[in-house]
Amino acid sequence: MNALAATSRNFKQAAKLLGLDSKLEKSLLIPFREIKVECTIPKDDGTLASYVGFRVQHDNARGPMKGGIRYHHEVDPDEVNALAQLMTWKTAVANIPYGGAKGGIGCSPGDLSISELERLTRVFTQKIHDLIGIHTDVPAPDMGTNSQTMAWILDEYSKFHGYSPAVVTGKPVDLGGSLGRDAATGRGVLFATEALLAEHGKGIAGQRFVIQGFGNVGSWAAQLISEAGGKVIAISDVTGAVKNSNGLDIAKLMKHSSENRGIKGFDGGDAIDPRSLLTEECDVLIPAALGGVINKDNANEIKAKYIIEAANHPTDPEADEASTSDSIWQTNTPTATKCTICLKCFLSEFLLQILSKKGVLILPDILANSGGVTVSYFEWVQNIQGFMWDEEKVNNELKTYMTRGFRDVKEMCRSHHCDLRMGAFTLGVNRVARATVLRGWEA
Missing domain, CATH: 3.40.50.10860 (Leucine Dehydrogenase, chain A, domain 1)
Structure with missing residues (x-):
């Protein structure tokens, strides 16, 4: 499924959950x-x-x-x-x-x-x-x-x-850029991961991370997670992949990548097939490269407990349905809202129960990687005001926004008996729909 079809599909599912008027739905799309x-x-x-x-x-x-x-x-x-x-x-x-x-x-x-x-x-x-x-x-x-x-x-x-x-x-920065912008998306990934793990009584420290992608987002996420006590055990980029079960030295890996234009040849771990990276055993998997990398062909092999979507659209909807147990958020769904005669729905529900035991939760991209656009907003505000913030203020404000975003998504999950992805989409679509109507949209 291409990115446009997948995104439109998620939107339409959210619109259905929200009960949007069909004309408004079409207008928003x-x-x-x-x-x-x-x-x-x-x-x-x-x-x-x-x-x-x-x-x-x-x-x-x-x-x-x-x-x-x-x-x-x-x-x-x-x-x-x-x-x-x-x-x-x-x-x-x-x-x-x-x-x-x-x-x-x-x-x-x-x-x-x-x-x-x-x-x-x-x-x-x-x-x-x-x-x-x-x-x-x-x-x-x-x-x-x-x-x-x-x-x-x-x-x-x-x-x-x-x-x-x-x-x-x-x-x-010399032309009005914001301090903290380079690290913003990676730092937002850290804050979003902290919020999700805290919901389950865990923290970054002691968790094993696998990161696909070592560009701006992946490298900052790796560095910040390592500084917070997380153990990054495997990383890949376009040149190759490296694994160290005891944890990679991220500072040395960043130096090697900068000097060699990639992580290939890094001697602080074992070279592995980049195609196997996503299925490495870990606590948290962070796809931070291209879209569509988690699909129906590899979804069942995913061993992570949590997936944090640092890239845009890294999980194909078919894989989302086949490999995740976000249904942990919908365990209180009233039976009246479920189909009792459709075999497909019955099988899907049965599959979700199995995968719920597997314990895979996906934090969707529209929340997980929103740190970059959030700090972009801070930069825009600073430019308009003509008043620059220090980096501590930028980072503190970013944490506030990311934590609040997770809380708001979780509330939508509970209100609409849906998974985290649909919680995020219903939250976003509902806010845009309300603004559209308030500005005078007419059916």
Whole structure:
């Protein structure tokens, strides 16, 4: 199931639980605006190259649309649409005053020089500058982009609209970026994990973690979890995977990765097949790379007790149904709400009872990885106020937001007798639906 189909499916299930009017449901699902532009640039060798750029602005009922811009060769309209929709629900779950958007350019950034990347970014900004803005749509970094990319967008946008630091987040600190932003998503993963474990009388210390992905999110999560007493026993990235049952030395691994552009060859553990990483025995599994990595083919082999979705859409819905026991949150579901004649429902309920004993709980991406957009909101606020926060304030506020988000999701789980994923989706969709109606939507 592709990302758009999976995201739409989760939305429709949440809409059904909430009893949304069918017309309102359709209105919430359709994007506000879809943008597709051609970006032609001169290469360093004098030839011309053309790339296709996208920006999908999904919803602005709760505030300016917000979402990253990714540079990746697999960027396509379906992916961007799915991620824009996820951002709408994610910002609502985090309870920050934003809507959702996403953008990208179909390119391989590793094949482009710095000057080519700058030219591409500036041309893309020229094509969309009149459709983004401080109170309209605020881009941020994503896969294949970084603070330098945001600096180029800020500079190009400012040529048309005057100096506007709040038009993007994830900027360099010297241009108004927020302290703590680099670590924000990884730190949010830590806080979300702490909240989930605390619900079961546990803490980070002493738990065994496996992390797929060692980019910005995975590396910060690994470092912070290790500092909190967690034992990170296996990690993978695009170059390979390494395991040490006694716990990896994360500081040394980060140094090795920086010097060798990947974790391959690290001598502080045993090299393992990256494909087996997800099925390593552990307490907490953190997929922090690409989407769709947990699917029906490997779901039954997952040995973790908890899955924290640090990546966007890492769990395919079919795997979600086949491998998780989030039903622990719905053990008090009234029997009147269950189908008593449908064989499929009977078998699903039987399967959930088996998996409940297995004890796998999934903390969904729209809560688990919302630390990045939350600190982006803090950055935007600082830019508008012209008053910068110290890093301690940023981190303390982030913990407050992440902990409150988990509490709110748990309440929705109890109110609607659903799992954590549906708890998060019903929370986000309900907040957006209410804002839409309050602003004057009519059926």
